[in-house]
Amino acid sequence: MHSGGDTAKRLPVVLLWSQEFPTRDEAFDAERQIKGWSRAKKEALITGDWSRVIELAKNRQR
Incomplete structure (x- = not known):
């Protein structure tokens, strides 16, 4: 059986x-x-909150 990296452990x-x-x-x-x-x-991506994704991206660039 092939073990698929970290995912197989979880x-x-x-x-x-x-x-x-x-x-x-x-x-x-x-x-x-x-x-x-x-x-x-x-988490913002999962919920489809694109404005939050953009906000977090801008915060990281600072």
């Missing part, structure tokens, strides 16, 4: 957000970017 997993991308490369780029986000920013 089963069961619940999908909270997904988005389709035109290419696999674009999906990997988005995943890499989101993994670097703060928990608050990820």
Whole structure:
């Protein structure tokens, strides 16, 4: 049986957000970017609160 990294250690997993991308490369780029986000920013993404995502992005740039 293949162990899938950290996720296999934390089963069961619940999908909270997904988005389709035109290419696999674009999906990997988005995943890499989101993994670097703060928990608050990820939670805003999950709830669809784009104004909060933008606000948190601006705060990080300062």
